[in-house]
Amino acid sequence: MxxxxxCNYVLYLLVLILLMMNxxxxxxxxxxxxxxxxxxxxxxxxxxxxxxxxxxxxxxxCSGHGKAYLDGLVVDGIPTCECYTCYAGPDCSLLIPNCxxxxxxxxxxxxxxxxxxxxxxxxxxxxxWHRMAYSFPDPTSHLSQELEKTIRKLHSVAKNAITDxxxxxxxxxxxxxxxxxxxxxxxxxxSSSPYxxxxxxxxxxYPFYKLQTDYxxxxxxxxxxxPSMLNDTDVGGxxxxxxxxxxxxxxxxxxxxxKGGPNVKYxxxxxxxxxxxxxxxxxxxxxxxxxxxxxxxxxxxxxxxWAVVKDVNVYNRMKExxxxxxxEMSKDTLLGALTILRVVTEGDGKKFFNFAHEILxxxxxxxxxxxxxxxxxxxxxxxxxxxxxxxxxxxxxxxxTWVKCKxxxxxxxxxxxxxxxxxxxxxxxxxxxxHTYVRLGLVTRQHDFDMLxxxxxxxxxxxxxxxxxxxxSINNQ
Amino acid sequence: MxxxxxCNYVLYLLVLILLMMNxxxxxxxxxxxxxxxxxxxxxxxxxxxxxxxxxxxxxxxCSGHGKAYLDGLVVDGIPTCECYTCYAGPDCSLLIPNCxxxxxxxxxxxxxxxxxxxxxxxxxxxxxWHRMAYSFPDPTSHLSQELEKTIRKLHSVAKNAITDxxxxxxxxxxxxxxxxxxxxxxxxxxSSSPYxxxxxxxxxxYPFYKLQTDYxxxxxxxxxxxPSMLNDTDVGGxxxxxxxxxxxxxxxxxxxxxKGGPNVKYxxxxxxxxxxxxxxxxxxxxxxxxxxxxxxxxxxxxxxxWAVVKDVNVYNRMKExxxxxxxEMSKDTLLGALTILRVVTEGDGKKFFNFAHEILxxxxxxxxxxxxxxxxxxxxxxxxxxxxxxxxxxxxxxxxTWVKCKxxxxxxxxxxxxxxxxxxxxxxxxxxxxHTYVRLGLVTRQHDFDMLxxxxxxxxxxxxxxxxxxxxSINNQ
Numbered sequence: 001m002x003x004x005x006x007c008n009y010v011l012y013l014l015v016l017i018l019l020m021m022n023x024x025x026x027x028x029x030x031x032x033x034x035x036x037x038x039x040x041x042x043x044x045x046x047x048x049x050x051x052x053x054x055x056x057x058x059x060x061x062c063s064g065h066g067k068a069y070l071d072g073l074v075v076d077g078i079p080t081c082e083c084y085t086c087y088a089g090p091d092c093s094l095l096i097p098n099c100x101x102x103x104x105x106x107x108x109x110x111x112x113x114x115x116x117x118x119x120x121x122x123x124x125x126x127x128x129w130h131r132m133a134y135s136f137p138d139p140t141s142h143l144s145q146e147l148e149k150t151i152r153k154l155h156s157v158a159k160n161a162i163t164d165x166x167x168x169x170x171x172x173x174x175x176x177x178x179x180x181x182x183x184x185x186x187x188x189x190x191s192s193s194p195y196x197x198x199x200x201x202x203x204x205x206y207p208f209y210k211l212q213t214d215y216x217x218x219x220x221x222x223x224x225x226x227p228s229m230l231n232d233t234d235v236g237g238x239x240x241x242x243x244x245x246x247x248x249x250x251x252x253x254x255x256x257x258x259k260g261g262p263n264v265k266y267x268x269x270x271x272x273x274x275x276x277x278x279x280x281x282x283x284x285x286x287x288x289x290x291x292x293x294x295x296x297x298x299x300x301x302x303x304x305x306w307a308v309v310k311d312v313n314v315y316n317r318m319k320e321x322x323x324x325x326x327x328e329m330s331k332d333t334l335l336g337a338l339t340i341l342r343v344v345t346e347g348d349g350k351k352f353f354n355f356a357h358e359i360l361x362x363x364x365x366x367x368x369x370x371x372x373x374x375x376x377x378x379x380x381x382x383x384x385x386x387x388x389x390x391x392x393x394x395x396x397x398x399x400x401t402w403v404k405c406k407x408x409x410x411x412x413x414x415x416x417x418x419x420x421x422x423x424x425x426x427x428x429x430x431x432x433x434x435h436t437y438v439r440l441g442l443v444t445r446q447h448d449f450d451m452l453x454x455x456x457x458x459x460x461x462x463x464x465x466x467x468x469x470x471x472x473s474i475n476n477q
Numbered sequence: 478m479x480x481x482x483x484c485n486y487v488l489y490l491l492v493l494i495l496l497m498m499n500x501x502x503x504x505x506x507x508x509x510x511x512x513x514x515x516x517x518x519x520x521x522x523x524x525x526x527x528x529x530x531x532x533x534x535x536x537x538x539c540s541g542h543g544k545a546y547l548d549g550l551v552v553d554g555i556p557t558c559e560c561y562t563c564y565a566g567p568d569c570s571l572l573i574p575n576c577x578x579x580x581x582x583x584x585x586x587x588x589x590x591x592x593x594x595x596x597x598x599x600x601x602x603x604x605x606w607h608r609m610a611y612s613f614p615d616p617t618s619h620l621s622q623e624l625e626k627t628i629r630k631l632h633s634v635a636k637n638a639i640t641d642x643x644x645x646x647x648x649x650x651x652x653x654x655x656x657x658x659x660x661x662x663x664x665x666x667x668s669s670s671p672y673x674x675x676x677x678x679x680x681x682x683y684p685f686y687k688l689q690t691d692y693x694x695x696x697x698x699x700x701x702x703x704p705s706m707l708n709d710t711d712v713g714g715x716x717x718x719x720x721x722x723x724x725x726x727x728x729x730x731x732x733x734x735x736k737g738g739p740n741v742k743y744x745x746x747x748x749x750x751x752x753x754x755x756x757x758x759x760x761x762x763x764x765x766x767x768x769x770x771x772x773x774x775x776x777x778x779x780x781x782x783w784a785v786v787k788d789v790n791v792y793n794r795m796k797e798x799x800x801x802x803x804x805e806m807s808k809d810t811l812l813g814a815l816t817i818l819r820v821v822t823e824g825d826g827k828k829f830f831n832f833a834h835e836i837l838x839x840x841x842x843x844x845x846x847x848x849x850x851x852x853x854x855x856x857x858x859x860x861x862x863x864x865x866x867x868x869x870x871x872x873x874x875x876x877x878t879w880v881k882c883k884x885x886x887x888x889x890x891x892x893x894x895x896x897x898x899x900x901x902x903x904x905x906x907x908x909x910x911x912h913t914y915v916r917l918g919l920v921t922r923q924h925d926f927d928m929l930x931x932x933x934x935x936x937x938x939x940x941x942x943x944x945x946x947x948x949x950s951i952n953n954q
Contacts, residue, residue: 007485008484008485008488011485011488012488014492015491015495018498018499019495021495025499025503028502028506029509032506036509036512036516039513039517039520040516042529043516043519044521044528044532046532046535046597046600047531047532047596047597048519048521048528048597049597050528050600050601050602050816051521051525051527054602055522067606069608069812070602070607071624071808071812071815072621073622083614106611107610109609109610111609112606115606116605116606118605119523119524119604119605119606120522120524120525121526121605122605122606123523123527124527124531124602124603125524125528125530125531125547125600125602125603126601126602126809126816127531127592127596127599127600128593128595128596128599128816128820129544129589129599131548132584132586132592132775132776132779133584133586133777133778134771134778135584137560144548145550146548146550146551172649212801215798215801218695219695219696294611298609300610300611301608301609301808302609302808302809324688324689328778328780329780330649330778330780330810331778332779332807332813333809333810336603336809338548339527339605340605
């Protein structure tokens, strides 16, 4: 009897255990179901393949010294690595010996880490049927209302330009817009004037101003160059001055050289007038201002520029020119640019602008400290100025270092840096300055900048050993 | 004792049931886990948000008479519907009364359903850090190797052009490339010749040939027009003829008018030389051929054109022009275009080309049947020709109907169609033909085409009632 009793207890215990196990499995099943259905809800349909493909390509590491792209050369079904300067090999792991430090380039790749950190908000899916028509539904508009709103918000966030009551024209990069501006302005009085319009820019300046006008060889405008070459006796024809502020290559805020008058107008190239490059003393309010995505966010490959224009006639002629030349802009490009600009204008814009400003300030501190130890070279001076974006005085953080070789025997400064320091800079002559200048870029990838700094430190430290001193005839600039 | 025995049986049964339930729940849990982990494997990270957003916008139906786009005007956090022609209202459900049938437009939107059906393969994710630099790693190349390979494969699949040993130049749409071609060709002997290069095109022709040359007003070329205006006594300067084949607006295969000679060269505008628009008697092998994504796939908004060029010097000057004018093309655009072209070239290309050909053939059958009943109007004749792509003789399927008003009193054919039939066509004068012609587009959305056909049927059927007959002085063309 006692045995039966004990046997029953064992059975009761077994039932209890099995019951508890059942409850356990039931709860687990419910949990899995809910987790699964959560995932089910976020399951994608037609965009899944493209998203998987993009993530797979992005996950190719290339040793941290290169990148694989969706449109990169495919070998064995996988896009190959494209190596950064000075790296090679299938996985970019080989450092090329004696590779010149890249300070020539103007690709603003120091922004890249920001966009990789903000991958989620900056990605965009282009559907196969996205805006297939030539134009937007409103045929008088060549950009979407959302992009226009975002550009206006951007200037208000950065506090760098007044856009209320101004027109926004867009083009394939700032360079294309400059074509449109030059054409538009020079046509203003073309029919009533026998003289072609004359364009000026104070050297050193961005070479494109001259190149494009020389290259296109139209009948109604010509590039003259230095404003000091405009004689008071010059008669006839409209006169236009390109004012780059902050200047390229020097990075200082600039005003026009030519005195105003009924026939004199200014084109303000403001592509560097952003809080990461310069103090913003006040929002700019010029008649015609040019900006670009390249300099602002680093998306040079996207090719978007815009102009803020006061005069409706100039704006209309620019739109007409862009329409005639390009039949509108790529709608894929405009969608990509909108996505990027929405990230920049999130909140008060501090996240983006501070990221970029801190890198450039740090780079300028390092490079200006090195050159301060040199007797052979001098660099531009940029004053500390009050910035309304940061609400404080702000240290310089230009995009370029503009170096002068001060010794008389250093006739070609670019050669000096290449041959003696293995640093590839941009010749000063490219900016219509003389050969004793060279421009060293500060907007490159971190690896390029680190290489530049390490070569420079070594190079400048050798000055003392070599006993260099400055020829008395040449002073510090 | 018997009671205890029965009680034990119940307990055994309970244990058995509970055991089976446990096994059941355990298996279910395993199943859920495996399903979940399958989903987990396909879970996306940074691209999920963009993909979800794109699918959410694509799912806005707009009553089937409009579309919402990612960069559409946002109201209450959602992009608004953009309605097709003749529709209005927040969800595009309102048909606008007495709306003119749209036969004016050149947006090739009849392709849209193909891209919506092939949404998965044609979507692309643009990462925030996609090709931020101005140029491709190989600075001599202005397109990716993959895009170049795909363009060559495309011509081989469509059997419409020889690309082996030819250069591929790209530009912002075919229009931009035409700028580059004109510039490149006219510079060939510019330095050695005192005369500007002369450009000709047999009317009726694409108006852009004249507009761009007139508009840009460069010193080294001018547009003359009809090749018959070239006198034998004309001396000096190079001579170029634009040959559009198939022609726009007529859709027939054409050869040059000007006789060849050392100073005479041809620019073949081949944007309609694809199996959906015309028979392909043989792959074209002209010195300079222009193609565009707009006409091929309907992606006019993407703005991509390319040229197949035999002469390396012409190719290099075109590249230089595009670089000077635009500083390269948008890398986002090129990635989008590559994705689209990869879909077109899948397999033998039949899926895409047959889709487009069948629609256009059907449209031509319908519209040519209607006009065959008319005494008042005539349309172009396109012969049935053998097509090497289809390997059979092929019925016409042009992009446009080129209509002539035959009655002397119908001085303006565009007005006749607008006022008497409420059909908006493209004036013949826009193609340098006279006002007795009008072009009716056949590449519009299905709804636009259906409206055109229904209005036309009614209009032509009234001829008999109105007792129209043709003035004896004008014959069928």
